[in-house]
Amino acid sequence: MNVFQAFSYFVREAAVGLARSFRVSLLAIFTIAVSLFLSGMVLLVSKNLSRTVHEWRAEARFAVYLAPEVDAGARAALRAVIEQGRWTEALAEITPEAARARFERAFPSLAELVAERGEGALPFSFEAVLTSVPAAEMVAFTAWVDDLRSQPGVAMVDADQDWISQIETVLALIRGLGVALAAILLGASVFTIASVVRLTSFLYREEIAVMRLVGATEFYIRGPFYFEGILQGLLGGLIAVAALGGVHLLIAPRVASSLVAGALAASFLSVAELVALVAFGAVAGWAGAVVSLSRESLETPT
Numbered sequence: 685m686n687v688f689q690a691f692s693y694f695v696r697e698a699a700v701g702l703a704r705s706f707r708v709s710l711l712a713i714f715t716i717a718v719s720l721f722l723s724g725m726v727l728l729v730s731k732n733l734s735r736t737v738h739e740w741r742a743e744a745r746f747a748v749y750l751a752p753e754v755d756a757g758a759r760a761a762l763r764a765v766i767e768q769g770r771w772t773e774a775l776a777e778i779t780p781e782a783a784r785a786r787f788e789r790a791f792p793s794l795a796e797l798v799a800e801r802g803e804g805a806l807p808f809s810f811e812a813v814l815t816s817v818p819a820a821e822m823v824a825f826t827a828w829v830d831d832l833r834s835q836p837g838v839a840m841v842d843a844d845q846d847w848i849s850q851i852e853t854v855l856a857l858i859r860g861l862g863v864a865l866a867a868i869l870l871g872a873s874v875f876t877i878a879s880v881v882r883l884t885s886f887l888y889r890e891e892i893a894v895m896r897l898v899g900a901t902e903f904y905i906r907g908p909f910y911f912e913g914i915l916q917g918l919l920g921g922l923i924a925v926a927a928l929g930g931v932h933l934l935i936a937p938r939v940a941s942s943l944v945a946g947a948l949a950a951s952f953l954s955v956a957e958l959v960a961l962v963a964f965g966a967v968a969g970w971a972g973a974v975v976s977l978s979r980e981s982l983e984t985p986t
Contacts, residue, residue, distance in 0.1 A: 697908035698915050705880060709916060712876040712972075716920030717927070719869030720965050724928045726862030727957065732950055733855050740848055746812040747778075747842040754837035759808065762835060766810055769828055771821075774813040780806050807839060822849050870968055877916050877972025881909050910973045917969025921962035928953065 702709045748766060750759065759777075767775055778786075783806040817825045833841045932952050938945040953961075 694907040694911040695915075698911035702912060702915060708880045712873065712880045712916050712969075713920045713923065715869070715876045716873035716917055716965050716968055717923040719866055719873050719968075720921050720924035720961050721927050722862070722869060723866040723964075724924055724953065724961050725931075726859065726866060727961075728928065728932070728949065728953055730855065730859050730862070731953070733851075733858075735951070737848060737851055737855065740844070740851075745842065745844050746814050748810045748812070748832060748838060749840045749842070750808045750810075751837050751839045752807060754808065758837045762837060763810060765832065765835060766812055769812075769814075771814045771817055771825060771828075772812050773815055776811045778809045778811055780808055783807070783809065817849075819849075819852070873917075873920070873968055874972040874975060877913050877969050878976035880916065881913055881973045881976040906977055909977055910970060913969035913971075913973030913976075914966045915969065916972075917965035917967065918962060919965075920969070921965030924965070925958050925961060928958075 748762065750762065754762075763775065763777070766772055787806060829841055829843050832838060929952070932949055935945050935949040939950050
């Protein structure tokens with residue numbers, strides 16, 4: 685028997701085994717589908733959040749608002765302090781007049797509120813363009829921002845980097861919890877598949893005895909059971925990918941109108957990532973079969 689014939693035999697016998705124990709096989713397939721679906725959701729959310737956070741970091745603002753009583757000399761001193769920060773790439777002075785014109789352009793319906801306040805409604809401020817702050821430098825950056833807030837004449841420091849750093853911390857926590865949950869469910873999937881394969885091998889105990897009598901090798905005997913586990917994993921992976929696609933199609937129409945939907949599902953998983961999920965299911969199914977048969981001698985009781 686050549687390789688192609690052996691492969692055809694393994695697949696055919698694996699399909700027959702799935703049919704003979706379809707109820708428990710469905711349980712194994714469902715378990716691995718759920719675990720891969722959750723793994724895919726973690727990957728999808730993490731991928732979109734990482735992209736969104738990267739965009740927010742590129743657009744992050746850093747503004748220092750001054751008190752009304754600050755004179756030109758004090759403004760120059762504060763400008764020097766900000767420019768000396770190692771994250772500062774560029775710095776612009778925003779006069780109250782320029783701030784008022786910007787506010788009126790952005791919020792025309794609220795322009796009267798500023799007009800009623802008259803001069804001094806909006807403060808003098810500095811707006812800085814900062815380099816990306818690595819996580820390792822966030823403590824030093826926070827200390828620098830706190831030092832700016834304590835400077836005489838500084839009314840407020842608006843640093844988007846602070847809340848972006850908090851979002852990145854939450855993102856890392858989501859990834860960790862998702863990976864832990866997926867690992868637990870995949871372990872349960874391997875255990876379930878191992879139980880199904882062991883049950884199938886018990887149903888085939890008489891055929892296995894005959895095959896041994898006629899000189900069949902262990903690989904030839906165990907091959908169908910390995911492929912049964914692989915088929916269960918593949919089916920579970922395909923169901924998980926289909927479910928992920930369905931969820932994304934439901935959310936996609938809301939991406940343009942919802943900030944949350946855009947942040948979580950603006951883009952779908954790539955073909956390579958989807959193939960990897962299905963392949964991971966097949967590997968988990970094969971691992972379940974290996975675990976089962978390593979504990980099962982496949983010998984027929986005498």
